[in-house]
Amino acid sequence: DAGITQSPRHKVTETGTPVTLRCHQTENHRYMYWYRQDPGHGLRLIHYSYGVKDTDKGEVSDGYSVSRSKTEDFLLTLESATSSQTSVYFCAVRGGYNEQFFGPGTRLTVL
């Protein structure tokens, strides 16, 4: 499982509240990624990181920010959650042959 954990695993929140999701890895991978999964869309990249304090936007970055202050942790923040951000969020790390290994996911519901 590439030593990836995500927290929380489930969260219900209300529109307008801030939310932070955490991804933690134990194998010192340089690259980390945040995706969201929605029916009919597969997985779409939100943001990624290529090192401590080095991040960049993905395909669906609006409304999201990220931070990486340590190699092992990659945080995804929804500054003001909206119902359109109800989704399952996956963190991933990149392996040696460009494959990515995924965490167990966080199911977020915004009411």
Added chain:
Amino acid sequence: AQSVTQLGSHVSVSEGALVLLRCNYSSSVPPYLFWYVQYPNQGLQLLLKYTSAATLVKGINGFEAEFKKSETSFHLTKPSAHMSDAAEYFCAVSEDQGAQKLVFGQGTRLTINP
């Protein structure tokens, strides 16, 4: 820009029958191609990957895929379906440069009939 198209959002086969899940990609540079499987309420697990070493790639659980450049395809097959193969399958492409971001297809849900 890269893209992936998976033909058929739902595929149903009988136990013991051939499984064929279709994936076509678009990429302006030589691609890396991947198949992932997702069981209910779980994350994605890598089934197999194409990284230009061989066009026929064997993966876990008896699956294999063939890279066909002329057809821009990377279809997933398994000779004999098992009930435990019921899951959702995702094809993905990345470029061999930069951040190697993955672009996913929409997914194909595979159902196995007894």
